[in-house]
Amino acid sequence: MEGPTTRSMAGWAVGALVLIALPFVWSDPYPLHIMIQILIWSFAYTSWSIMGRFGLVSLGHGGFMGVGAYVTALLWNHLGITPWIGIPVSLVCAGVLALVVAYPCFRFRITGHYFALVTLALSGIVLQVITASRDLTGGSLGFSPKMMPADSIFALQFRDKTTWYLIALAMWAVGLLIWRKVDRSMDRYALEAVSEDEDAAAAVGVNVTVEKLKITVISALMTAFAGALYCQYQLFITPDTVSGISVSLQMVFAAVVGGVYVALGPTVGAVITILLAETLRIGFGTKAVGWDNLIYGVLLVLFIVFLPKGILGSTLDWLRLRRRRG
Amino acid sequence: MLAVEGLVKRFGGFTAVNKVSFDVAKGEILGLIGPNGSGKSTIFNLLSGTLPPSAGSIRFDGREIAGLAPHRIINAGVGRTFQIPRPFRRLSIFENVALAGYFGQDRHSRTKAYDSAERALAMVGLPTDRHATVDGLGAAGLKKLELAKAIATGPKLLLADESLGGLDESEMDQAAAMLRKIRDELGITIIWVEHIMGVLMKVVDRVMVIDHGEKIAEGLPHEVSSDPRVIEVYLGTDAEATQAVAQARR
Numbered sequence: 001m002e003g004p005t006t007r008s009m010a011g012w013a014v015g016a017l018v019l020i021a022l023p024f025v026w027s028d029p030y031p032l033h034i035m036i037q038i039l040i041w042s043f044a045y046t047s048w049s050i051m052g053r054f055g056l057v058s059l060g061h062g063g064f065m066g067v068g069a070y071v072t073a074l075l076w077n078h079l080g081i082t083p084w085i086g087i088p089v090s091l092v093c094a095g096v097l098a099l100v101v102a103y104p105c106f107r108f109r110i111t112g113h114y115f116a117l118v119t120l121a122l123s124g125i126v127l128q129v130i131t132a133s134r135d136l137t138g139g140s141l142g143f144s145p146k147m148m149p150a151d152s153i154f155a156l157q158f159r160d161k162t163t164w165y166l167i168a169l170a171m172w173a174v175g176l177l178i179w180r181k182v183d184r185s186m187d188r189y190a191l192e193a194v195s196e197d198e199d200a201a202a203a204v205g206v207n208v209t210v211e212k213l214k215i216t217v218i219s220a221l222m223t224a225f226a227g228a229l230y231c232q233y234q235l236f237i238t239p240d241t242v243s244g245i246s247v248s249l250q251m252v253f254a255a256v257v258g259g260v261y262v263a264l265g266p267t268v269g270a271v272i273t274i275l276l277a278e279t280l281r282i283g284f285g286t287k288a289v290g291w292d293n294l295i296y297g298v299l300l301v302l303f304i305v306f307l308p309k310g311i312l313g314s315t316l317d318w319l320r321l322r323r324r325r326g
Numbered sequence: 327m328l329a330v331e332g333l334v335k336r337f338g339g340f341t342a343v344n345k346v347s348f349d350v351a352k353g354e355i356l357g358l359i360g361p362n363g364s365g366k367s368t369i370f371n372l373l374s375g376t377l378p379p380s381a382g383s384i385r386f387d388g389r390e391i392a393g394l395a396p397h398r399i400i401n402a403g404v405g406r407t408f409q410i411p412r413p414f415r416r417l418s419i420f421e422n423v424a425l426a427g428y429f430g431q432d433r434h435s436r437t438k439a440y441d442s443a444e445r446a447l448a449m450v451g452l453p454t455d456r457h458a459t460v461d462g463l464g465a466a467g468l469k470k471l472e473l474a475k476a477i478a479t480g481p482k483l484l485l486a487d488e489s490l491g492g493l494d495e496s497e498m499d500q501a502a503a504m505l506r507k508i509r510d511e512l513g514i515t516i517i518w519v520e521h522i523m524g525v526l527m528k529v530v531d532r533v534m535v536i537d538h539g540e541k542i543a544e545g546l547p548h549e550v551s552s553d554p555r556v557i558e559v560y561l562g563t564d565a566e567a568t569q570a571v572a573q574a575r576r
C-alpha cells in the first residue's frame with residue numbers, strides 16, 4: 001500500500017483540471033459526444049470488472065444495464081416519475097435481480113463456466129422481456145423518454161453536450177473511487193482468497209456467499225446506473241444497445257482488453273472499443289454492422305490466452321520492470 | 327470444551343466416520359492418530375464445518391455447532407489447518423494471515439487483524455514483512471503459514487492436521503515444539519492429527535486412535551501404545567509406524 005506522494009497527487013490534480021476544462025476549450029460536438037460515450041461505457045466496464053477481477057465472470061451485465069435504462073424511462077413516460085426517483089427505483093430492481101440470480105448460484109457453489117452460463121441466461125431473459133413487452137417498451141424498435149420542451153433538471157434532460165460531459169466525467173470518477181475503495185478493503189483479500197479456494201477461505205472465517213453477493217450487488221447497481229444515464233443522455237434506447245448478450249460480451253471484452261486488475265484498465269478498454277466501433281462505422285458504413293462484435297470475439301480469445309492482464313495491466317508491468325532494471 | 331457424540335459421516339454408501347464420541351478438556355493437547363484413510367481429516371472437516379456431519383452432535387463451549395457454516399464455527403473460536411497447505415497465492419504471506427485475523431475475529435477491525443497477523447507470524451517464525459510472497463515458501467514454510475492463519479483467527483481450539491510427511495526429523499521436532507508452545511503461551515487447546523506416532527507421543531496429553539472411521543482406543547500415550555488393538559492396526563499397515571510404536575513404548 002503506497003501512500004500518495006506529492007508528485008502523484010499533483011499529477012492527479014492536473015489530470016482532473018485538464019479533463020474538466022476540456023469542453024470549455026474544445027467544444028466540437030462530435031469529439032465531445034465520443035468522450036461522453038467513452039466515459040459512460042468506462043463506468044459500465046469498471047462496474048463489470050469490480051467483480052470480474054475476482055473470477056466472477058458475469059455474462060448477465062447487459063441485463064442489469066437494460067433494467068437501469070428501461071425502468072427509469074418507463075417510469076417517466078408512463079407514470080411521469082422523475083428520473084431522480086426512477087433511477088433509484090431502477091437500481092433497487094437491478095439489485096433484487098442480482099440477488100435472485102446470484103444467491104442460488106453462490107449458495108449451491110455454481111462457479112466458473114457454470115456461473116457464466118447462468119448469468120448469460122439473465123442477459124437473454126431481460127432482452128426477451130423488453131422486446132416482448134412491445135406495448136410498454138416499444139419492443140425492438142426502441143424507446144424514447146418523453147422530451148421536455150427545454151432543458152430540465154427535473155427530467156434530467158439537457159441538450160448541451162458540455163453539461164453531459166461533466167455529468168459523465170463525475171460518474172466515471174466516482175466509478176474509479178469505488179474501484180479503489182474495494183481494492184483497498186479487507187473484502188478484496190477475502191474475494192481474492194475465495195476466487196482461489198472457497199473452502200480454505202471459509203476456514204479462516206470468510207462468509208463466502210455474503211462476500212460474493214456484496215460485490216455482485218455493488219457491480220449490478222453500478223451497471224444499472226450506467227444504463228440509466230446512458231438512456232438520459234441518448235434519449236433513445238433499443239433492447240440491443242443497452243441489454244442482451246452482445247452488450248454483456250462487449251463489457252467482458254473491453255474490461256479484459258484494458259485490464260481488470262488495474263483501476264484504469266476498463267477505461268482503456270472503453271477507449272479502444274469505442275474508437276474501433278466508430279472507425280468501422282465511418283470507414284465501412286452499414287457494411288460493417290456486426291463486424292465489431294466479430295473482432296471483439298476473436299480479440300477476446302487472443303487476450304485471454306496471450307495477455308490476461310490486459311493492455312494497461314501489461315504495460316504497467318513492463319514499465320515497472322524497466323524502471324527496476326534501469 | 328469440546329464434546330463430540332455419535333459423529334457419523336457417510337460419503338454415498340461409504341462410512342468414513344462411524345459413531346465417534348470424545349471429549350476435549352480445556353488446555354490439553356489431544357493426539358488423534360490412525361492409519362492412512364482412517365477418517366482423521368474427515369473428523370476435522372466435520373468439526374470445522376467444512377463438511378456437514380451425517381449424524382451426531384458437536385458441542386463447543388456448551389453450544390451445538392454441528393452443521394453450522396464454517397465461517398460461523400471459525401468465528402465461534404475454532405481454528406483449523408489443512409493437511410495439504412492451502413495458501414492463497416494471490417495474496418502475500420502477511421495478507422494471508424491478516425485475512426484470517428480479520429474474518430476469523432468477527433471483522434472486528436483492521437488494526438486488530440494486523441496485530442493478530444504479526445503475532446501469529448512471529449509465533450511460527452515467518453517474516454512479518456508485508457510483501458513477502460507465498461511462492462518463496464517451501465514445504466515447511468507452507469505448513470507454518472497454515473498454522474499462522476489458524477492462530478490468527480484467535481481460536482480457543484486449534485485443529486492441527488499435521489501429517490508431517492515431507493519434513494525431515496529436525497523439522498518434525500520443530501513442528502511438535504511449535505504446537506506445545508502454542509498451547510503453553512497462547513493457552514489454546516489443541517487436537518493434533520498425525521499418522522506417525524513417534525513425535526506425537528512425546529507432546530500430547532492424551533491420544534485417541536481411530537481405524538476405518540471408528541474409535542479403537544483412547545488414553546494416555548503409554549497406555550495406548552501398548553494396547554494390542556492399536557499395535558495390530560499399526561502392524562497391519564506399515565513398518566515405519568511399527569517402529570514408531572516400539573519407540574514410543576521405550
Ligand SMILES: Nc1ncnc2c1ncn2[C@@H]1O[C@H](COP(=O)(O)OP(=O)(O)OP(=O)(O)O)[C@@H](O)[C@H]1O
Pocket residue numbers: 337342360361362363364365366367368369409489520521
Ligand atoms: N469428500 C470425500 N468424498 C468421498 N470420500 C472421501 C471424502 N473425503 C474423504 N473420503 C474418504 O474417507 C476416508 C477417510 O479419509 P480421511 O482423509 O479422513 O483419512 P485420514 O485419516 O485423514 O488419512 P491420512 O492419514 O492419509 O490423512 C478415505 O477413504 C477417503 O477416501
Ligand SMILES: [Mg+2]
Pocket residue numbers: 366367368409489
Ligand atoms: Mg488426513
